[in-house]
Amino acid sequence: MAHNRMHAKLAKLKKDCPESYWGKRILAQLEYANRVSLAEDHKFDVLIEEAADYLGRRLKADGAIGQSAVSEAEQMLAGIAAEAKSYELICAAHAHIDMNFLWGWDETVSATLNTFRTMLDLLKEYPDFIFSQSQAAAYQIVEKYDPEMLEEIQASVREGRWEVTASTWVEADKNMPNGESMVRQFLYAKQYLAGLFNLDPGSLQIDFEPDTFGHGANVPETLYHAGVKYYYYCRGHNNEGHHLYRWVAPSGRSVIAYKEPHWYDSRIEPEMVLTVPAFCKQTGMKSMMKVYGVGDHGGGPTRRDIERVLDMQTWPIFPSIRFGKYADYFALTDQVADQLPVVSNELNFIxxxxxxxxxxxxxxxxxxxxxxxxxxxxxxxxxxxxxxxxxxxxxxxxxxxxxxxxxxxxxxxxxxxxxxxxxxxxxxxxxxxxxxxRSAALRKLASRIDTSAYAVDNENIKDSISEGAGAGVGVMHLSRTGESDRGRGKTRIFHLFNSASAERKEIIELILWDWNGDLRNIVFQDDEGQQVDYQFVDRGFEEHWGHFFLRVLLPVTVPAMGYATYVMTEKDGDMGVLAADDYYLTGQNLPPEETYSFVLENEHVRAVLDTQRLTLVSLVDKTDGTELLDQGGSGALFRLIEEDSHQGGGNAWLVGRYRKVESLIEGVHVERIDLGPDRLRQSIMFSMSFRSSKLKVTVSLDRGSRRLDFAAECDWHEYGKNHAFTPQLQFILPLSYECERYKYDTAFGTIERAAMELDVPANSWATGLPRQEMGADKKAVTLVTDSKYGFRGTGHSLAVTLLRGSYSPDPYPDTGIQRFTMGVCIGDPCDNQALIEQAYNYNHPMIPISVAAGPGEWPARQSFFRLDEGTAAVSAIKMPEDGVLPKRWIVRVYETAGRETQVALSLFRSIRAAYFVDTLERSTNEGVVDILDSQLRFSLPANQVASLCIEFH
The missing domain is CATH 1.20.1270.50 (Glycoside hydrolase family 38, central domain)
Structure with a gap:
C-alpha cells in the first residue's frame, strides 16, 4: 500500500510540475530512489515520502520547482545517497550502422565515414568520452575509402578511447547461414582486425548482435571455438525472460548473454536508471550497462548525450554513472557467472x-x-x-x-x-x-589421371570442333565448371568429382558436345570396362553459340572426396548416318504412348500423381508398403496463399495470417511424359497459369533413389499491397502419420520443434517425426531444398514457402523467372547423419570434367579423403590461413547424433602430425588425435564442433 501511495504522489508531482531542468532532475532522483527502496524492502520509503511532500508544498507555493527546492530535497534524501551511489551504470557508446538497409552501398560508405568523423571529433573534445564500434566490414570501409581517418582511429584504439567490439565481419543473420559461414564470420573478422589494430585476437571477446532477428541454438558452440565469451543482443526470445544469463548450446558450451533491457538504438535520458536496482537484484550484480547512440543510419552518441552523462554524474541521488566499454561491463559479469540462470534453447522466433x-x-x-x-x-x-x-x-x-x-x-x-x-x-x-x-583445382587433378588407355591412334580428329564448346555454359544456373576442354573425336572421357566425405551412387547428367558419330552405337563404360546404362534427356542436339550438345543421364559410383572415370565411345558396326533430330528411332526416346495413369516407380518408391490436377496423391515406401501421404485430401501440391498485410507496411519481415488459400490445381497442362520401368529417370513435366504468373514443374524419380524430385520454374508477377494482402507461393506435403514434432537442420546440427502455425528457419530441410508409439523403425518424409529457408511443420504436414510478393521495403522483390528445386525423401527420421549427408549431396551435385586422353600417374578412380567411422559430418576441408607450410589441411567436423562418437578419417597419404585447433587455427588442448599412417582417429563429444590441423609427410 505504501508503495502504491508513493507511486501516486510521484505521478502527481510529474503531472503538475512544469517542464524545467530542475524539475526533471529531482523527479528522476525521486523515482530512482523509490526503485532503490523497493529493491531494499522499502527501507527508504519514509525519506522519499517526506521529500515528495515537501516538493509538493513548494510546487503549490512557487508554481514551479526551482534550484533551491531541489537542493533542499536532495539534502532531505541524503540518507539514501550512499545506497543510491552503490549502484553503477556503465554508459557504453555505439553507432548502429546497417549495411545497405534502406539505402545503397554508396550511402553505407558515407554514413560510416561521417559517423566515425563525428566520433573522432567528440573524442578530442571530451577526454572522458569512450566510443565502441562493431563490424569488421565498417573498418574495411575506412581502410579503403579514407585511410587517413583509419590512422586516427588506430591512435584512439591505442589510447583505449575507441573500443573495437567487432568479432564478426558483419552483424549477421544467425538462422540461415550454415555453420561454416558462422565460423568464417569470426575467422576473417578477428584475423583482419588483429592486423589492422595490432590487437591480440583473444581480446575480441564480444559478439555484438543488437539487431539480429533471432539466434540459432548452436551459436554458443561457435562462439566458444572463436574465443568469444560474451553475447550482446536485443531482438530474440528466451522464455524465462532473463536479461543476463548463461546461454548453453546442445554441446554444453556456453557464453554469458546480455539481452538489452531497453533498446540498443537509444539516447541518454534520466529514465534509463530506473531499471538499475531491479536488474542488479535479479542478477546479483551492482552494475548495469546502458547502450546508447543513434542508428540505424549511423550517427552515434550526440553532444547532448555526453553532456547529460557528465551532468548526471553530479546528481547525488542517482547511480554512479560513467563512460565505459562493453568489455568493462562484461568483465564484471564474470564475477557472478556461476550464479546466472541457464538458458539452453534457441532464441527465436523474430x-x-x-x-x-x-x-x-x-x-x-x-x-x-x-x-x-x-x-x-x-x-x-x-x-x-x-x-x-x-x-x-x-x-x-x-x-x-x-x-x-x-x-x-x-x-x-x-x-x-x-x-x-x-x-x-x-x-x-x-x-x-x-x-x-574450383575449376583450376579440378583441371589440375584431372591432368594427373592416366587416361592413355583410351587414346585411339587412328582416330581422325582434324575435323573436331568440340574445343571451346560450351565455354561457361550452365555456370549461372547450374553451378557447373564451364570447362573449355570437351574432349575430341568419338571417344569421350569424363571424370566425375565428388566433394562429399562418403561414396555416392547417383544418376548424373553429362553433356556431350559436338559428337559426330552414330548415336545408335554409343557405349558408356566405367573404369573397369563394364558397360553402363544411359538415357538421353532430349530429342536431339541443342545448339549453343555455334556448337551442339546432347544431354545424357548416367548412373555412376564415385568414391568419397575423389573421382571416378567414365568413357563414352562408339561400338563397332555400321548402321548408317543417323540424323540428330531423328535419333529417338533408336528406342532411347520413343514418342509417349497414351496413358491414363501417372506413376513414377522404382525399386524403393512408388509415387502417383493425379491425372487431372497433377498433385502428388500417393507416396509409398516399397520396402514395407507404407503409404506416407495423407489419403484424405488433395495430396501434395502448390498453393497460392493470401497473407494478411500488416498495417503500416514492413511485410518483408512478417508472414501474415493466412486469410485465403488457393490450391493450384486448375488448368494444368502436361508438357512432357517420360515414364517406364526401363528408364533411368522417369519424369512428368506440367505447367499451369495462375493470376499473373506461370509455374512449370518437372517431377522425376531416378532408378535406385528414395527421393522424388521437383524442379520448378516460376514466372512470378504477384505483388502485395498495404491494407490488402501479401501473395505467397507454397508447397505442402500432407503426411499420412501423426507428427509428434518436426526436425530441421541448423548450423552445425539439427533441432526438433513442436508444431507451430508459423514459418520457422532451417538451413535446407525439414522432417516430420512420427509419434514414438508408431515404432522406432518408422520411416518418415523429409523435404529438402536447394535454396529455401522458411518451413512450416504443423497439422501433420510439411510446407515450404517458395516465393512472397511482399511490398515493403522492396515493392517488387521477386519479379520474373525464379528457379528452385525440392526433394521429397523417404528415410529414417532418427538418423541425423544420413539426413545431413542427404542434404549435402542434394546441394552439391557431382561435377563432370570432360578431358582428352593422355598419360598420368594416377588410377582412373581415387579418393582423397573419407569419413570411415563416427556420427559426424564434415563442414570444411581447407588449407590453413597462414599459408606457411603447404602440406597441411584444416578439417572441420561436427557430431550429429547427440552422443559421443569415435571418428575415423582416411586421407590416403601418410600423416606426420594432427592436432585440434580453434577457429583462428591455433593449437588447443582439446584432446588427442591418434595417427596410423594415413588414418587418424579421435573422440568427438556430443553435438560438438572440432577443427583439426593435419600435417602430411
Whole structure:
C-alpha cells in the first residue's frame, strides 16, 4: 500500500510540475530512489515520502520547482545517497550502422565515414568520452575509402578511447547461414582486425548482435571455438525472460548473454536508471550497462548525450554513472557467472518473413556457401596431391563478400531494391571467384589421371570442333565448371568429382558436345570396362553459340572426396548416318504412348500423381508398403496463399495470417511424359497459369533413389499491397502419420520443434517425426531444398514457402523467372547423419570434367579423403590461413547424433602430425588425435564442433 501511495504522489508531482531542468532532475532522483527502496524492502520509503511532500508544498507555493527546492530535497534524501551511489551504470557508446538497409552501398560508405568523423571529433573534445564500434566490414570501409581517418582511429584504439567490439565481419543473420559461414564470420573478422589494430585476437571477446532477428541454438558452440565469451543482443526470445544469463548450446558450451533491457538504438535520458536496482537484484550484480547512440543510419552518441552523462554524474541521488566499454561491463559479469540462470534453447522466433523474402538473395547465399565449400576442398586436394597453388586470399575475399551479404537486413530480404541489386552483384563476383578456383583445382587433378588407355591412334580428329564448346555454359544456373576442354573425336572421357566425405551412387547428367558419330552405337563404360546404362534427356542436339550438345543421364559410383572415370565411345558396326533430330528411332526416346495413369516407380518408391490436377496423391515406401501421404485430401501440391498485410507496411519481415488459400490445381497442362520401368529417370513435366504468373514443374524419380524430385520454374508477377494482402507461393506435403514434432537442420546440427502455425528457419530441410508409439523403425518424409529457408511443420504436414510478393521495403522483390528445386525423401527420421549427408549431396551435385586422353600417374578412380567411422559430418576441408607450410589441411567436423562418437578419417597419404585447433587455427588442448599412417582417429563429444590441423609427410 505504501508503495502504491508513493507511486501516486510521484505521478502527481510529474503531472503538475512544469517542464524545467530542475524539475526533471529531482523527479528522476525521486523515482530512482523509490526503485532503490523497493529493491531494499522499502527501507527508504519514509525519506522519499517526506521529500515528495515537501516538493509538493513548494510546487503549490512557487508554481514551479526551482534550484533551491531541489537542493533542499536532495539534502532531505541524503540518507539514501550512499545506497543510491552503490549502484553503477556503465554508459557504453555505439553507432548502429546497417549495411545497405534502406539505402545503397554508396550511402553505407558515407554514413560510416561521417559517423566515425563525428566520433573522432567528440573524442578530442571530451577526454572522458569512450566510443565502441562493431563490424569488421565498417573498418574495411575506412581502410579503403579514407585511410587517413583509419590512422586516427588506430591512435584512439591505442589510447583505449575507441573500443573495437567487432568479432564478426558483419552483424549477421544467425538462422540461415550454415555453420561454416558462422565460423568464417569470426575467422576473417578477428584475423583482419588483429592486423589492422595490432590487437591480440583473444581480446575480441564480444559478439555484438543488437539487431539480429533471432539466434540459432548452436551459436554458443561457435562462439566458444572463436574465443568469444560474451553475447550482446536485443531482438530474440528466451522464455524465462532473463536479461543476463548463461546461454548453453546442445554441446554444453556456453557464453554469458546480455539481452538489452531497453533498446540498443537509444539516447541518454534520466529514465534509463530506473531499471538499475531491479536488474542488479535479479542478477546479483551492482552494475548495469546502458547502450546508447543513434542508428540505424549511423550517427552515434550526440553532444547532448555526453553532456547529460557528465551532468548526471553530479546528481547525488542517482547511480554512479560513467563512460565505459562493453568489455568493462562484461568483465564484471564474470564475477557472478556461476550464479546466472541457464538458458539452453534457441532464441527465436523474430520476423518469420525473413526466411523467405527476396528469394534470389536466399539462393545466392546457398550457392555462395556451396561453391566456396567445394572450391576450398578441391583446391586443398590439388595443392597437396598435385602441387597446385592454393589461392587462399582470393577465397578469403569471396568469403568476405559472402559474409557481408549475410548481414541481418540483406540475407533476410528486408532492404530496398538497391540492397538486393548490390548483394546479387557481389554474389556474381563470389561465384566467379569460387568457380574459377574450383575449376583450376579440378583441371589440375584431372591432368594427373592416366587416361592413355583410351587414346585411339587412328582416330581422325582434324575435323573436331568440340574445343571451346560450351565455354561457361550452365555456370549461372547450374553451378557447373564451364570447362573449355570437351574432349575430341568419338571417344569421350569424363571424370566425375565428388566433394562429399562418403561414396555416392547417383544418376548424373553429362553433356556431350559436338559428337559426330552414330548415336545408335554409343557405349558408356566405367573404369573397369563394364558397360553402363544411359538415357538421353532430349530429342536431339541443342545448339549453343555455334556448337551442339546432347544431354545424357548416367548412373555412376564415385568414391568419397575423389573421382571416378567414365568413357563414352562408339561400338563397332555400321548402321548408317543417323540424323540428330531423328535419333529417338533408336528406342532411347520413343514418342509417349497414351496413358491414363501417372506413376513414377522404382525399386524403393512408388509415387502417383493425379491425372487431372497433377498433385502428388500417393507416396509409398516399397520396402514395407507404407503409404506416407495423407489419403484424405488433395495430396501434395502448390498453393497460392493470401497473407494478411500488416498495417503500416514492413511485410518483408512478417508472414501474415493466412486469410485465403488457393490450391493450384486448375488448368494444368502436361508438357512432357517420360515414364517406364526401363528408364533411368522417369519424369512428368506440367505447367499451369495462375493470376499473373506461370509455374512449370518437372517431377522425376531416378532408378535406385528414395527421393522424388521437383524442379520448378516460376514466372512470378504477384505483388502485395498495404491494407490488402501479401501473395505467397507454397508447397505442402500432407503426411499420412501423426507428427509428434518436426526436425530441421541448423548450423552445425539439427533441432526438433513442436508444431507451430508459423514459418520457422532451417538451413535446407525439414522432417516430420512420427509419434514414438508408431515404432522406432518408422520411416518418415523429409523435404529438402536447394535454396529455401522458411518451413512450416504443423497439422501433420510439411510446407515450404517458395516465393512472397511482399511490398515493403522492396515493392517488387521477386519479379520474373525464379528457379528452385525440392526433394521429397523417404528415410529414417532418427538418423541425423544420413539426413545431413542427404542434404549435402542434394546441394552439391557431382561435377563432370570432360578431358582428352593422355598419360598420368594416377588410377582412373581415387579418393582423397573419407569419413570411415563416427556420427559426424564434415563442414570444411581447407588449407590453413597462414599459408606457411603447404602440406597441411584444416578439417572441420561436427557430431550429429547427440552422443559421443569415435571418428575415423582416411586421407590416403601418410600423416606426420594432427592436432585440434580453434577457429583462428591455433593449437588447443582439446584432446588427442591418434595417427596410423594415413588414418587418424579421435573422440568427438556430443553435438560438438572440432577443427583439426593435419600435417602430411
Amino acid at each position: 520476423f518469420t518473413g525473413c526466411y523467405s523474402s527476396e528469394a534470389r538473395l536466399k539462393k545466392a547465399n546457398r550457392v555462395s556457401e556451396n561453391l566456396l565449400n567445394e572450391a576450398e576442398a578441391f583446391s586443398s586436394a590439388a595443392s597437396l596431391w598435385a602441387s597446385a597453388p592454393y589461392y587462399g586470399k582470393d577465397l578469403e575475399d569471396a568469403w568476405r563478400k559472402t559474409l557481408f551479404n549475410q548481414f541481418h537486413d540483406i540475407l533476410p530480404g528486408t532492404g530496398i531494391p538497391e540492397t538486393r541489386d548490390h548483394a546479387l552483384g557481389m554474389s556474381q563476383e563470389i561465384a566467379a571467384m569460387a568457380n574459377t578456383k
